[in-house]
Amino acid sequence: MSLFVFFSVLGAALLHAMWNAVIKSGVAKMRGMLIMTLVQGGVGGLILCTQPLPEGEVWLWLLASGVFHSGYKLFLAFAYENGDLSRVYPIARGAAPMLVLGVGAVILADQITTFEYLGVLLLGVGIAMMAAGALARREDRRLIPLALGSAAMTAGYSLVDGMGARVSGNATAYVAWLFVFDAVLFTPIAIALKGRALTGASLRDWCYGGLAAAASYGAYAIAVWAMTQAPIALVAALRETSILFAVTIGWLAFGERMDAVKGAAAVLIVGGVVLTRI
Numbered sequence: 301m302s303l304f305v306f307f308s309v310l311g312a313a314l315l316h317a318m319w320n321a322v323i324k325s326g327v328a329k330m331r332g333m334l335i336m337t338l339v340q341g342g343v344g345g346l347i348l349c350t351q352p353l354p355e356g357e358v359w360l361w362l363l364a365s366g367v368f369h370s371g372y373k374l375f376l377a378f379a380y381e382n383g384d385l386s387r388v389y390p391i392a393r394g395a396a397p398m399l400v401l402g403v404g405a406v407i408l409a410d411q412i413t414t415f416e417y418l419g420v421l422l423l424g425v426g427i428a429m430m431a432a433g434a435l436a437r438r439e440d441r442r443l444i445p446l447a448l449g450s451a452a453m454t455a456g457y458s459l460v461d462g463m464g465a466r467v468s469g470n471a472t473a474y475v476a477w478l479f480v481f482d483a484v485l486f487t488p489i490a491i492a493l494k495g496r497a498l499t500g501a502s503l504r505d506w507c508y509g510g511l512a513a514a515a516s517y518g519a520y521a522i523a524v525w526a527m528t529q530a531p532i533a534l535v536a537a538l539r540e541t542s543i544l545f546a547v548t549i550g551w552l553a554f555g556e557r558m559d560a561v562k563g564a565a566a567v568l569i570v571g572g573v574v575l576t577r578i
């Protein structure tokens with residue numbers, strides 16, 4: 301991996317942590333998530349003007365992807381309403397690859413290596429430490445199942461998108477369509493759950509939502525490009541430095557409590573993810 305690709309992937313990891321921080325910083329988390337989703341859906345719609353229509357079963361994969369992406373954002377928005385960025389993000393981001401490994405080993409007949417077993421062990425210990433820290437600090441207990449729900453949705457769309465993009469044969473069109481499906485599905489659900497809380501968005505809300513959308517899209521685009529320039533496993537592992545970025549942002553920017561247990565748990569989660577992707 302060249303230095304340029306290395307620092308590009310680090311930049312993508314930072315962007316991923318940043319868009320989560322932008323959503324967390326807003327007064328209305330669901331409103332920020334909705335604006336981000338609408339902007340991404342709009343961008344996806346523009347890209348589709350240059351792409352052919354998917355064929356056959358690709359539509360089923362896209363529908364499933366839209367459901368999982370919408371669920372991911374719902375769980376994440378509610379988690380940030382009840383917990384710190386530096387607590388929610390590592391649990392949500394760290395539990396996902398553990399679930400993907402477990403499900404993938406069953407439905408994809410993948411062989412789990414020694415490194416992956418060790419990675420799952422570290423992930424489990426790190427996530428348990430994060431959850432125990434939340435309970436010890438008397439933080440809102442709801443953040444734990446909500447963060448884990450977000451992780452389950454992430455695992456779902458990771459598996460669906462991986463297989464769906466292969467069936468499609470056109471990753472650009474597939475990603476654009478999934479953002480459109482996400483917007484179509486997420487918008488009415490968010491309105492039904494939050495109703496009036498989503499109305500009356502200010503220019504500042506749209507700026508923040510647009511910033512989150514740009515960071516999210518940019519992080520994804522850089523990661524995909526990097527995987528064409530360097531080994532996929534190395535890129536995927538390096539991206540997980542976003543966990544450390546999120547913990548640092550939560551500590552320095554939001555004044556969230558930092559202690560040895562939280563720091564150690566974040567390091568274990570990053571190490572576990574890296575081992576599962578070597």
